[in-house]
Amino acid sequence: MVLKIRAHFDGKVIVPDEPVALPVDQPLVAELTLTGATEPGTTAAERQAAFDRLMSRSLTGLNIADGALRRENL
DSSP states (O other), X not given: OXXXXXXXXXXXXXXXXXXXOOOTTOOOOXXXXXXXXXXXXXXXXXXXXXXXXXXXXXXXXXXXXXXXXXXXXX
């Protein structure tokens, strides 16, 4: 049986992004494919520069009253 699921690595284990119906203690063979986040050939410096450009774009005219951010109003 072949089953494809989306998952992420939390630094210790691989965590499925959706419920998975598998028998407990069932031996598995996993084939992992990295997706998305970075394009091949992109260096850490290039990613940091892109992030810095994104963060430098400021929002103007964004005024939210303090009362609107209270837990009761969210």
